[in-house]
Structures are given as structure tokens and as C-alpha cells.
Amino acid sequence: MSSFDLSTSRRTFLAASLTAAATAASAAQDRISLAAWSLNRSFRAGKWKNLELPKILTEKLGINALEYVNQYFENPTMGYLRRLKRACEQSGVTSVLIMVDDEDPMAGPDKKERMDAAVAHRKWVDAAHFLGCHAIRCNMRGGPQDWKQDRDLVQRAAESFGDLLNYAKGSGIKVVIENHGGSSSDPDVLASLMKTINNPNFGLLVDLGNWNKGDDQYEAVRKTLPWAKGISVKDVPGWDLEKKLRMCMDSGYHGFWGIESGARSVAASAPADEIFEAEVKAALAIKAVLERVVLKKG
Helix, strand or coil: CCCCCCCCCHHHHHHHHHHHHHHHHHCCCCEEEEEHHHHHHHHHCCCCCHHHHHHHHHHHHCCCEEEEEHHHCCCCCHHHHHHHHHHHHHHCCEEEEEECCCCCCCCCCCHHHHHHHHHHCHHHHHHHHHHCCCEEEECCCCCCCCHHHCCCHHHHHHHHHHHHHHHHCCCCCEEEEECCCHHHHCHHHHHHHHHHHCCCCEEEEEECCCCCCCCCHHHHHHHHHHHEEEEEECCCCCCCHHHHHHHHHHCCCCCEEEECCCCCCCCCCCCHHHHHHHHHHHHHHHHHHHHHHCCCCC
């Protein structure tokens, strides 16, 4: 039972929001969403709180789909989740997914620690379901730094993610992994894990820019697109973003295109308002590319 599930059984809790989750998933026909991480520096500077995000999206960015970051949830009680859901409804914002961090290691060598991590993710499955998301985004971390020598990596990850998928079964919530550094940014490891689990509710949030140094990013995107349940749109110097977007489109992908931008040019010591405006500007720049290339506007 999740910590915020106060008075109802988990079965009742999931059933109550199943329709909302199905609606969010079926509505995902090439829509632009914002990954809340795009505004992480202004969040840490105290500019805004999670409950204010839906209004920020519509008023500052003209975007109506949100990818949450679990670190921004002040206290995910049922009352808090109701307020967040209400804020989305009032602003006409669709809840897409929750990016889950700091609940690792899902591929660690210690089985108890690994399975504890799988259990720790469960509360985010329930929160995502209540909010009407279609997925939670997880990390695949753990094991030796040189993952290429880690023969058991995929099997360990398959065990813990399989446990989490079993928990999420019947909820309508997908479990997706983002390429997020190390072994999780190795497209061959990801492809192997996808084939090992072979579950339609398991897939990838393909981050167009988060690949290991020295890798051919176009080839990495190509290898992972068959399992894409979402695209995290990031513009990386030296690589052609439009080419990557067209690769996604040519693969037959349709769904949410999540802007994950940033404003690194602004000093961390700058005023919160200045950081925020720079982050908004960076997000709008990627939005313009998505509107032109994917949505064919203008």
C-alpha cells in the first residue's frame, strides 16, 4: 500500500483513475510536453513550486502537457496529489509521466537492495495513475563502472523491473527507462533489456542527447527507437537536432515530445527571476523547432 493511499484499497484506487490514464495515453498524438527538469535551476532558486507548474506551462510557454520530476513533489500525500490534479484541470494541462530519481539502484548487485528499489518505485506508479499519467520514468543504475564487463547486468535489471511491472499490471501505467548515463546510455544494453523483458508496458524514454561520450548519437537513437514510449528532446552542440527528430518521425513514432532544455549560460548566482526567464527562453527555442519540424506549423 502506498504511503498516500489513506482510505481505499489499492485496487479501488487504481480503478478510480484508470479512465484518466487511458485518456492521457490515447490523446498522445504528436503533442509537445515540457519536462519539469527544464526549469530545475529556477526551482532550486526558489522561484516556483510544483503546484504552480501547470499555470506556468500555459501562461509562460503555451504548453499543455507536463512531465513531472519526483524530486519536486513537496509531500506526495493524497491531499497534495488532489491539489496538483486540480491545478492541472484548472489550467487544461495533461499529466504525461513522472520522472523518478533517487530510488535506485534497479540494477545493483545486491538483490535485497535492488528489490527494495523496485518496491520504492511503487508509490510513484500509484501517484502517476492518480494524476492521469501514462508512465513513470525510471533509471537503470547499479553494478561496476565498467558495465561492458558486467555479464549479469541485464538479468539483474530484468528481475527488478519485472517486479515493478507486475505491481503496475492492470493500472495502465507503463514503466520506461531513460538513457541517463553509463550502462543506461548504452543502446545495446537497452535493446537487450527490452528483448529480455518483452512486455508491451515496458519501454524507453529516448533522450535524444544523453548518450555516452564517443558514441554515434544518430546510431544510438536508431537502435532505441523501436521501444520508444516517449521522446525527450534535447539539443546537443555538434549534433543535428532536426535530423534526430526526423529519424523519430520516420520510425513511426507518435506521442509526446518532451522538451528537456536548460539555460547553462546564466550563472547559478544570478537572481531567480533571471534564471527562470533564461530557462523559459531555452524551452521556447526547442518548442519552435518541434512546431516547425514535427507539428508542421509555419
